[in-house]
Amino acid sequence: MLDDLDRRILRHLQGNPSQSLPELADRLGLTTSRLSRKIDKLREGGILRGQRAVIDWQALGYAVEVSLRVTLDKTQSRAFDDFLEAARDIPEVIEIQTFLGQVDVRLSVIAKDMTHYQEIYRRRILTLPHIADIEALMHVARIKSDESLPI
Incomplete structure (x- = not known):
């Protein structure tokens, strides 16, 4: 199950998927390493399936x-x-x-x-x-x- 922090991370990633990890960590009040671990867990759980380029x-x-x-x-x-x-x-x-x-x-x-x-x-x-x-x-x-x- 997702906790509140997972949901905040996902909302921020949806809003601006190109932001850097340190920038996102700063916005969320986390260390880069903690954010990285949370994102890894979201990927391992199949919730995040990677990044992609959206071409118009x-x-x-x-x-x-x-x-x-x-x-x-x-x-x-x-x-x-x-x-x-x-x-x-x-x-x-x-x-x-x-x-x-x-x-x-x-x-x-x-x-x-x-x-x-x-x-x-x-x-x-x-x-x-x-x-x-x-x-x-x-x-x-x-x-x-x-x-x-x-x-």
Whole structure:
């Protein structure tokens, strides 16, 4: 279980993940070595899974995001496995989610423009195995995109 100090550490890391260990220790009123031990325990417990760079794909020239809701032909025993394996190989697919219900998979696809999206869709998406139905939803605006947890 997390104690109050663990929660404070996690809140500060979520707020500013690039701060240095000494800077964070100072903010929390801890020694760097104590903070380091606490962070190590959070990693060992699987709560902290490392740091990562968050890249703004729009700054790299990608202007279009489309959400594809895919229903698979579940009469095929390997439908999910084959589809997911092939979808992972498409660089423009930035997120894959699976569901229980009418829709089996959601792909988030980015493209530089609509012409680029059509090329990806026709040459890569439509060639994915075991697709029974596909619906495209064009993203208009991202209202909330926050990975911070209420700790």
